[in-house]
Amino acid sequence: MSPQGVLGVAVIGTGKMGADHVRRLHHVISGARVTAVVDVDGERSKALADTLDGCTAYTEAAVALAAEDVDAVLIASPGPAHEAALLEALGRDLPILCEKPLTPDAASALRVLEAEQRLGHRRLQVGFMRRYxxxxxxxxxxxxxxxxxxxxxxxxxxxxxxxxxxxxxxxxxxxxxxxxxxxxxxxxxxxxxxxxxxxxxxxxxxxxxxxxxxxxxxxxxxxxxxxxxxxxxxxxxxxxxxxxxxxxxxxxxxxxxxxxxxxxxxxxxxxxxxxxxxFEDAYDRQVRAWVDATRRGEVTGPSAWDGYAAxxxxxxxxxxxxxxxxxxxxxxxxxxxxx
Amino acid sequence: MSPQGVLGVAVIGTGKMGADHVRRLHHVISGARVTAVVDVDGERSKALADTLDGCTAYTEAAVALAAEDVDAVLIASPGPAHEAALLEALGRDLPILCEKPLTPDAASALRVLEAEQRLGHRRLQVGFMRRYxxxxxxxxxxxxxxxxxxxxxxxxxxxxxxxxxxxxxxxxxxxxxxxxxxxxxxxxxxxxxxxxxxxxxxxxxxxxxxxxxxxxxxxxxxxxxxxxxxxxxxxxxxxxxxxxxxxxxxxxxxxxxxxxxxxxxxxxxxxxxxxxxxFEDAYDRQVRAWVDATRRGEVTGPSAWDGYAAxxxxxxxxxxxxxxxxxxxxxxxxxxxxx
Amino acid sequence: MSPQGVLGVAVIGTGKMGADHVRRLHHVISGARVTAVVDVDGERSKALADTLDGCTAYTEAAVALAAEDVDAVLIASPGPAHEAALLEALGRDLPILCEKPLTPDAASALRVLEAEQRLGHRRLQVGFMRRYxxxxxxxxxxxxxxxxxxxxxxxxxxxxxxxxxxxxxxxxxxxxxxxxxxxxxxxxxxxxxxxxxxxxxxxxxxxxxxxxxxxxxxxxxxxxxxxxxxxxxxxxxxxxxxxxxxxxxxxxxxxxxxxxxxxxxxxxxxxxxxxxxxFEDAYDRQVRAWVDATRRGEVTGPSAWDGYAAxxxxxxxxxxxxxxxxxxxxxxxxxxxxx
Amino acid sequence: MSPQGVLGVAVIGTGKMGADHVRRLHHVISGARVTAVVDVDGERSKALADTLDGCTAYTEAAVALAAEDVDAVLIASPGPAHEAALLEALGRDLPILCEKPLTPDAASALRVLEAEQRLGHRRLQVGFMRRYxxxxxxxxxxxxxxxxxxxxxxxxxxxxxxxxxxxxxxxxxxxxxxxxxxxxxxxxxxxxxxxxxxxxxxxxxxxxxxxxxxxxxxxxxxxxxxxxxxxxxxxxxxxxxxxxxxxxxxxxxxxxxxxxxxxxxxxxxxxxxxxxxxFEDAYDRQVRAWVDATRRGEVTGPSAWDGYAAxxxxxxxxxxxxxxxxxxxxxxxxxxxxx
CATH class of the missing domain: 3.30.360.10 (Dihydrodipicolinate Reductase; domain 2)
Structure with missing residues (x-):
């Protein structure tokens, strides 16, 4: 984390939902800033990064997650791309907020569950925002x-x-x-x-x-x-x-x-x-709760189990x-x- | 009252409100029937009477109220005509339901109050139907x-x-x-x-x-x-x-x-x-309550005092x-x- | 019908629902009066009849329906007793308002349908009051x-x-x-x-x-x-x-x-x-509609077919x-x- | 402003309302942090400052507003203390969010209006949060x-x-x-x-x-x-x-x-x-709008004129x-x- 304890977040996926989360992290929520945006469409991520101070554009999640200023990950790419990004982030022991669905099917969700359990502690929250x-x-x-x-x-x-x-x-x-x-x-x-x-x-x-x-x-x-x-x-x-x-x-x-x-x-x-x-307020509260918990070193909210069960x-x-x-x-x- | 205890009602005034009360007494409310309709416009009252069995048209209230088959009076003429009709009906000791206003001003209302008090018993209900x-x-x-x-x-x-x-x-x-x-x-x-x-x-x-x-x-x-x-x-x-x-x-x-x-x-x-x-239901309930009370020999509902105070x-x-x-x-x- | 066109109604069944319909016909609805009440419990029907002018108590529907002052029938007895009363009333070509269910099963309902069709005209309304x-x-x-x-x-x-x-x-x-x-x-x-x-x-x-x-x-x-x-x-x-x-x-x-x-x-x-x-108002409107239609010689409202389909x-x-x-x-x- | 453009805010008054704004600026709103808290009760301000990174406690507004890390002022002291704080902050050309009332009477409000007009540009927003x-x-x-x-x-x-x-x-x-x-x-x-x-x-x-x-x-x-x-x-x-x-x-x-x-x-x-x-959300939106406008160098929201008129x-x-x-x-x- 940066000296003042501001969470550096990589946002993976910069479509409608991802761009909205970037806006939310930058503009609405205290205690976090977007330090990386990732999209297979490099021009889209570049254009978004250029609007933000201290934010780098990437085309590969693995590279972004290795960056020094990335403390946590918000995954907003299409569902089929979630498993790879989740395993990468879990492999680096990074806190994750993953938009629903966790993954598109139960079998791949189970693989994510296993990866998180191998860490020995929880790192993953799923974006079921109605709970907020x-x-x-x-x-x-x-x-x-x-x-x-x-x-x-x-x-x-x-x-x-x-x-x-x-x-x-x-x-x-x-x-x-x-x-x-x-x-x-x-x-x-x-x-x-x-x-x-x-x-x-x-x-x-x-x-x-x-x-x-x-x-x-x-x-x-x-x-x-x-x-x-x-x-x-x-x-x-x-x-x-x-x-x-x-x-x-x-x-x-x-x-x-x-x-x-x-x-x-x-x-x-x-x-x-x-x-x-x-659900505007629910999205805001969800991300705020995730940022707050992450800064305290905790995981709250819907778990990988909830993502698997769904x-x-x-x-x-x-x-x-x-x-x-x-x-x-x-x-x-x-x-x-x-x- | 007729053999079966059905109340014979004279309706004074056959404009919009009066005609609606005739319909109500004839069609909706049990225990009463319209035996007389009175209007200075004799053609209007005649036309209305012709639609009802056993109902006579009059142009003068005094004549109608003297008829054998008139047990009670419903006054729905314009306000300025109320005082004369009320005094006539009270003079004959007939039960009255008088559309609001009782009379257009306090002084004339007081004269009605006095006439009713001279009877020694209440005979008059005012048509404040919201109470129903x-x-x-x-x-x-x-x-x-x-x-x-x-x-x-x-x-x-x-x-x-x-x-x-x-x-x-x-x-x-x-x-x-x-x-x-x-x-x-x-x-x-x-x-x-x-x-x-x-x-x-x-x-x-x-x-x-x-x-x-x-x-x-x-x-x-x-x-x-x-x-x-x-x-x-x-x-x-x-x-x-x-x-x-x-x-x-x-x-x-x-x-x-x-x-x-x-x-x-x-x-x-x-x-x-x-x-x-x-207020359709309130009008119905008001007239039903008046008919019921009248058949029991009672006066309930808003009194002449209420009409005077208003x-x-x-x-x-x-x-x-x-x-x-x-x-x-x-x-x-x-x-x-x-x- | 009586001279003034008031419908004489026999009410079959004087339990909770039947007694309420008696009250409604007598007190609330214009154009009808209860001339007969029928109950296998003769004391109950007698006690009820005694409260009404010109009403006779019976223990057998067939006898009541044969009375001169009975123009129409309201059936409020228990469901299993409906078929017999319905067939009796249809046999006498009397207008009927029958509390739901028409009959307890489809086979008996079909027999009622056939009896009504033999008359060549509709006589029967079923008491599905929510339609009112x-x-x-x-x-x-x-x-x-x-x-x-x-x-x-x-x-x-x-x-x-x-x-x-x-x-x-x-x-x-x-x-x-x-x-x-x-x-x-x-x-x-x-x-x-x-x-x-x-x-x-x-x-x-x-x-x-x-x-x-x-x-x-x-x-x-x-x-x-x-x-x-x-x-x-x-x-x-x-x-x-x-x-x-x-x-x-x-x-x-x-x-x-x-x-x-x-x-x-x-x-x-x-x-x-x-x-x-x-549903107080619905019950009132239902019976009023039935009385009105009956006096006009018509049948409206839910039919025997509706009773059978239900x-x-x-x-x-x-x-x-x-x-x-x-x-x-x-x-x-x-x-x-x-x- | 700090390198990352985060607004340093001095909060004057640390009672119920002031403490809630400190929480809001620190915890809820992005783009601002509380660098100074001021209260005549030095222990209260000290206790509050100790809970925040990089926040200094003061007992005098004039001293706090002179501090290098103070970019803007939020006034939440009792109404009678507003005029002095407002004139001090306007004298330093600092952006101000002042809790209602602007001042307790029209004459003092007029003095504040004049001070702001002397600056030649608007600096002052009044905390009528229902507008948010x-x-x-x-x-x-x-x-x-x-x-x-x-x-x-x-x-x-x-x-x-x-x-x-x-x-x-x-x-x-x-x-x-x-x-x-x-x-x-x-x-x-x-x-x-x-x-x-x-x-x-x-x-x-x-x-x-x-x-x-x-x-x-x-x-x-x-x-x-x-x-x-x-x-x-x-x-x-x-x-x-x-x-x-x-x-x-x-x-x-x-x-x-x-x-x-x-x-x-x-x-x-x-x-x-x-x-x-x-009005929780309205308070949040108000302070967020003030922080955003201030970082853009603008003044929006209820003006000193609105405070004076009220x-x-x-x-x-x-x-x-x-x-x-x-x-x-x-x-x-x-x-x-x-x-």
């Missing part, structure tokens, strides 16, 4: 408080106005519902044991061939039943709701906020257009979606290291 | 329950999309705010002692020369302070809100109801277009509006008869 | 309006604070979810084709052996997917929500209404304790619940008579 | 957008659960309502021209001798009428609402947020306990409160410097 959203945090507190008893069911809604053209039916599970997989595991503090995917007749406004919306069902260790409406092309805005049905009460988050306008024969407000606006549930989900049946989730026994 | 609205009733129950302590302030909002062309600035007080005068007296169970009217620069969408909106302030016997926003041309719909600020909590009614729609980048619902829709507060309000100052409300001492 | 609830009616209007496109999914919540001790797991389907079966058919204007019932680990506050809550899934003719959370012992109150996910927007009803109180560190309101309070879906639902699998719904082809 | 609250910002955008037409009225609610024992009736105006004075001026983009204060009978739960709650009325240049309910001892939590009544619609902020719980016969949520939690309105408000009458606001003509 103010409303989810309060929901978690209410559930943990115990007054409501055990959670019996959860209902989730996850709606996007539209999806990019390259977005596939499978990605509705692995890129979108993966967030509900993680918050369900976190809120209920237990693993998901099986997944079922149900497909109504698609919206005529969804792309040809895409099955949208869908209803995804999770079963959990305690026998809770969780449903997720995932709707990629709802047209009107971005909405995320969650409701926990407990033995002694029901608690929900995600009602529409902001100014309430009465005009033209209607009352109401504006729907957030995308996840960037909806990958395994996603695999089951995609299979359930494809085969039209309930698919059990196979998990290795949880190592003590991750308890 | 489900939300106001629940608000009253909460305030009467006592857990919230004394009411210190009330805030009212009373908005109309627009007003007819003949509606004057004074009528904003005597025709619109009169409802807030009555519910304030009823909810707080005390008299209004002074009125002040404040006029912001009018909306450019209000008619030329009309001061709209206005803020009307009431002071009450216990020193509570009440503000009323009256807005006759808000443009977007009909809204009535009320909020009581008490020592141990704040309670409000009038949030927007009905289906909540998310579409086109917005969430929300429809604003009720007018008081007919907003007239006196209106007089003060109109003077406060005209003179731009705080005006005290003069009330005679409340007769034991009305306690 | 103001919020459901507005939801239906929005869906029928077409601006939102086709409904892709529906989400229902149906929660009771608790259930009587004799309430079984099967009755969660046939007595509670039957309402969602009917409103789904009505709102989407199509039949339900299959039912699946999923059971999370029950609440520890539900009675021993009862599987509560449950998630019930319907598939419809157009391929819409509908989920219903049924929770019989949620403990805190009665809540009914419905949300339709359409191609161009999402619309929901059932948010909590009434006064909003801020006190003791919390904001919010009271949850309705039971369906009687929540019975068939219930049968499938109970089997799905018992066997833990998706069960298709078998319906006869809809007769032209019921189109 | 996400909801107020959206409200401002809606009003500025123009679709709603001119604002005719505003309604504000400002409730605290309780006030410290040393809080006086006057401070309800100068310490609490001052926020509504500023946001009203900012939202409507015009000056307040007169103030009236109305006092209902106080709550029995307010301290003996304190007039609480009150209704404060503002008139503005365009003739808009603004009412503020200020309630210092509402008991149940901290609530801030604002509603603008415009020619073409009404828009409000401040509805209760967070998880919505249904339990124990009630629905609703938790009321924020204090302004620290309610002081003048407060003076009028306190006089109106004391004398029980409408009091006009005297402002000097706005210097071009502050346009």
């Amino acid at each position: 959203d103010a409303e989810y945090v309060k929901l978690k507190q209410l559930l943990d408080g115990g007054e409501l008893g055990r959670a019996l069911m959860m209902h989730h809604r996850h709606r996007n106005p539209s999806m990019p053209s390259w977005f596939t039916t499978e990605m509705l599970i692995s890129d979108s519902v993966v967030h509900e997989m993680d918050v369900t595991r976190w809120l209920l503090d237990q693993e998901i044991t099986a997944v079922t995917v149900l497909k109504p007749t698609p919206s005529s406004l969804a792309p040809e061939g895409m099955s949208d919306p869908q209803l995804v069902l999770f079963e959990t260790e305690s026998g809770a039943l969780v449903d997720v409406e995932i709707f990629g092309h709802c047209g009107y805005g971005y909405q995320v709701w969650a409701e926990a049905v407990c033995e002694r009460g029901v608690v929900g988050i995600g009602d529409e906020h902001g100014p309430r306008l009465s005009a033209d024969g209607r009352w109401g407000g504006r729907v957030t257009p995308d996840y960037i606006e909806r 990958a395994a549930v996603c695999e089951a989900g995609v299979r359930a979606q494809r085969e039209g049946r309930r698919v059990g989730v196979d998990l290795i026994e949880r190592p003590d290291f991750y308890r | 609205d489900a939300e106001y009733v629940k608000l009253k129950q909460l305030l009467d329950g006592g857990e919230l302590g004394r009411a210190l302030m009330m805030h009212h909002r009373h908005r109309n999309p627009s007003m007819p062309s003949w509606f004057t600035t004074e009528m904003l007080i005597s025709d619109s705010v009169v409802h807030e005068m009555d519910v304030t007296r009823w909810l707080l169970d005390q008299e209004i002692t002074a009125v002040t009217v404040l006029k912001p620069t009018p909306s450019s969408l209000a008619p030329e020369g009309m001061s709209d909106p206005q803020l009307v302030l009431f002071e009450t016997e216990s020193g509570a302070l009440v503000d009323v926003e009256i807005f006759g041309h808000c443009g977007y719909g009909y809204q009535v809100w009320a909020e009581a600020v008490c020592e141990r909590g704040v309670v409000g009614i009038g949030d927007e109801h009905g289906p909540r729609l998310s579409a086109d980048g917005r969430w929300g619902g429809r604003v009720t277009p007018d008081y007919i829709e907003r 007239a006196a507060v209106c007089e003060a309000g109109v003077r406060a509006q005209r003179e731009g100052r705080r005006v005290g409300v003069d009330l005679i001492e409340r007769p034991d008869f009305y306690r | 609830d103001a919020e459901y009616v507005k939801l239906k209007q929005l869906l029928d309006g077409g601006e939102l496109g086709r409904a892709l999914m529906m989400h229902h919540r149906h929660r009771n604070p608790s259930m009587p001790s004799w309430f079984t797991t099967e009755m969660l389907i046939s007595d509670s979810v039957v309402h969602e079966m009917d409103v789904t058919r009505w709102l989407l204007d199509q039949e339900i084709t299959a039912v699946t019932v999923l059971k999370p680990t029950p609440s520890s506050l539900a009675p021993e052996g009862m599987s509560d809550p449950q998630l019930v899934l319907f598939e419809t003719e157009s391929g819409a997917l509908v989920d219903v959370e049924i929770f019989g012992h949620c403990g805190y109150g009665y809540q009914v929500w419905a949300e339709a996910v359409c191609e161009r927007g999402v619309v929901g009803i059932g948010d909590e209404h009434g006064p909003r109180l801020s006190a003791d560190g919390r904001w919010g309101g009271r949850v309705t304790p039971d369906y009687i309070e929540r 019975a068939a879906v219930c049968e499938a639902g109970v089997r799905a619940q018992r066997e833990g699998r998706r069960v298709g719904v078998d319906l006869i082809e809809r007769p032209d008579f019921y189109r | 609250d996400a909801e107020y910002v959206k409200l401002k955008q809606l009003l500025d957008g123009g679709e709603l037409g001119r604002a005719l009225m505003m309604h504000h609610r400002h409730r605290n659960p309780s006030m410290p024992s040393w809080f006086t009736t006057e401070m309800l105006i100068s310490d609490s309502v001052v926020h509504e004075m500023d946001v009203t001026r900012w939202l409507l983009d015009q000056e307040i021209t007169a103030v009236t204060v109305l006092k209902p009978t106080p709550s029995s739960l307010a301290p003996e001798g304190m007039s609480d709650p009150q209704l404060v009325l503002f008139e503005t240049e365009s003739g808009a009428l603004v009412d503020v309910e200020i309630f210092g001892h509402c008991g149940y939590g901290y609530q801030v609402w604002a509603e603008a009544v415009c020619e073409r619609g009404v828009v409000g902020i401040g509805d209760e947020h967070g998880p919505r719980l249904s339990a124990d016969g009630r629905w609703g949520g938790r009321v924020t306990p204090d302004y620290i939690e309610r 002081a003048a309105v407060c003076e009028a408000g306190v006089r109106a409160q004391r004398e029980g009458r409408r009091v006009g606001v005297d402002l000097i003509e706005r210097p071009d410097f502050y346009r």
Whole structure:
């Protein structure tokens, strides 16, 4: 670390998400600065580095991570590139914040888990940023408080106005519902044991061939039943709701906020257009928490285990979606290291 | 009353409000039927009577009220015609439901009070129908329950999309705010002692020369302070809100109801277009309560005293509006008869 | 009908629901009066008849329906007694309002359908009162309006604070979810084709052996997917929500209404304790609509076909619940008579 | 500034607010660090400085502001101490963020205005942090957008659960309502021209001798009428609402947020306990905006003029409160410097 204890961060991947994290580390979060940006597209990383004092552009992660002024790594490259970067960073014992997914499948996630365990201490946090959203945090507190008893069911809604053209039916599970997989595991503090995917007749406004919306069902260790409406092309805005049905009460988050306008024969407000606006504060808090913990020499937040478990549930989900049946989730026994 | 105990009602005044009460008595409410309709416009009353079995049209109230099949009177003629009809009906000792205002000014209201008192028993109910609205009733129950302590302030909002062309600035007080005068007296169970009217620069969408909106302030016997926003041309719909600020909590009614729609980048619902829709159930419940009480030989609901007090507060309000100052409300001492 | 066109109604069954309908016909609704009450418990019907002018108590429906002053029949006896009463009333060509269920199973419902068809005209309305609830009616209007496109999914919540001790797991389907079966058919204007019932680990506050809550899934003719959370012992109150996910927007009803109180560190309101309070207006409107239509010689509202279809879906639902699998719904082809 | 362009900030006043700003500058906001803390209580400043790297404690502002590593000043001392610190900092041409009030009265505020104008450029921002609250910002955008037409009225609610024992009736105006004075001026983009204060009978739960709650009325240049309910001892939590009544619609902020719980016969949520939690994000955004602008060599946010205008309105408000009458606001003509 630099004399004043400012964390030097290498950001791997400088696309939309990576560039936003660079801005956040430079402009929003105290105690860290971006000393390296890495992208296979050298011109893109060079252009970004030129806007920052004391930041070097690289095309290879291995070279960047060897630099003296790199104390920690934030990985925001595409999912298939994660494993190599993670193993490199773990090999150098560097603290890591890795955007979700940890890796695209359970087998590669397991290899990462093993690499971290070989270090003998935790170094890796996965970017499930909803755990840092103010409303989810309060929901978690209410559930943990115990007054409501055990959670019996959860209902989730996850709606996007539209999806990019390259977005596939499978990605509705692995890129979108993966967030509900993680918050369900976190809120209920237990693993998901099986997944079922149900497909109504698609919206005529969804792309040809895409099955949208869908209803995804999770079963959990305690026998809770969780449903997720995932709707990629709802047209009107971005909405995320969650409701926990407990033995002694029901608690929900995600009602529409902001100014309430009465005009033209209607009352109401504006729907957030995308996840960037909806979860802006959560992204900020996540990176701040990671920087703070890293400077204290600790690892908090979602672990590699959470990344692995999400990958395994996603695999089951995609299979359930494809085969039209309930698919059990196979998990290795949880190592003590991750308890 | 007819053999089966069905109340024969004469409806005086067959304009918009009167015709609606005829429909209500005939079609909605059990235990009553319209046996006489009275209007100075004989053709209008005749046309209405022809649509009903066993109903006679009259042009003079005195003749109608003398008819054998008239057991009770509902007065829905214009305010200036009320006094004569009320004195006639009281002279015949008939049960009366009189649309608000009881009479247009305090002096004439006092004459009605005296006539009723001469009977030695109550016969007269005034049509302040908000007291029958489900939300106001629940608000009253909460305030009467006592857990919230004394009411210190009330805030009212009373908005109309627009007003007819003949509606004057004074009528904003005597025709619109009169409802807030009555519910304030009823909810707080005390008299209004002074009125002040404040006029912001009018909306450019209000008619030329009309001061709209206005803020009307009431002071009450216990020193509570009440503000009323009256807005006759808000443009977007009909809204009535009320909020009581008490020592141990704040309670409000009038949030927007009905289906909540998310579409086109917005969430929300429809604003009720007018008081007919907003208070439909209250009108029904009011007339049903009057019919029921009358058949039992009782008088419940807002009394002639309430009509007189409202007239006196209106007089003060109109003077406060005209003179731009705080005006005290003069009330005679409340007769034991009305306690 | 009596000289003044007042409908003479025989009410069969004088338990909780029947007695409430007697009160409604006598006290709330215009144009009808109760001329006969029928109950196998003769003392109960006698006691009730004694409170009403011109009402006779019977122990046998056949005798009551033969009386001169009986123009129409309201059936509120237990479900298993419905078929006999319905066939008797249809045999006499009397207008009928029959509390749900029409009959307890699809086979008996079919026999009623056949009896009505033999008359050559419709006589029978089934008491699915949610179709008369103001919020459901507005939801239906929005869906029928077409601006939102086709409904892709529906989400229902149906929660009771608790259930009587004799309430079984099967009755969660046939007595509670039957309402969602009917409103789904009505709102989407199509039949339900299959039912699946999923059971999370029950609440520890539900009675021993009862599987509560449950998630019930319907598939419809157009391929819409509908989920219903049924929770019989949620403990805190009665809540009914419905949300339709359409191609161009999402619309929901059932948010909590009434006064909003801020006190003791919390904001919010009271949850309705039971369906009687929540659907009071719907019951009133249903009976008023039936009386009005009957006096006009018409039949409107849910038909015997709706009663039969609900019975068939219930049968499938109970089997799905018992066997833990998706069960298709078998319906006869809809007769032209019921189109 | 230090080599890496990090702003060295002297924080004057290390009480509750000052200590919180130290935490914010050190821990939350990027691009700044606290190099000096100043307090007449030397032990308090010393204790705080010891927790921070490279921070020196002072007892005199003049000495601290002369230090080499001080690039900018944040003033969080009590109001009466502001003028001296402001003049000292302006004398050194240092960028300043000064907690509200600028100074306790209009005359001293004018002296600060003159000192800043002598510099020939702006250096001073006043800490009216509500202008950085996400909801107020959206409200401002809606009003500025123009679709709603001119604002005719505003309604504000400002409730605290309780006030410290040393809080006086006057401070309800100068310490609490001052926020509504500023946001009203900012939202409507015009000056307040007169103030009236109305006092209902106080709550029995307010301290003996304190007039609480009150209704404060503002008139503005365009003739808009603004009412503020200020309630210092509402008991149940901290609530801030604002509603603008415009020619073409009404828009409000401040509805209760967070998880919505249904339990124990009630629905609703938790009321924020204090302004620290309610406006946490606004404080963060304010200081971040000040640090960013300062590093760019700019001054944005509320100016010394805004501080002066608020002081003048407060003076009028306190006089109106004391004398029980409408009091006009005297402002000097706005210097071009502050346009």
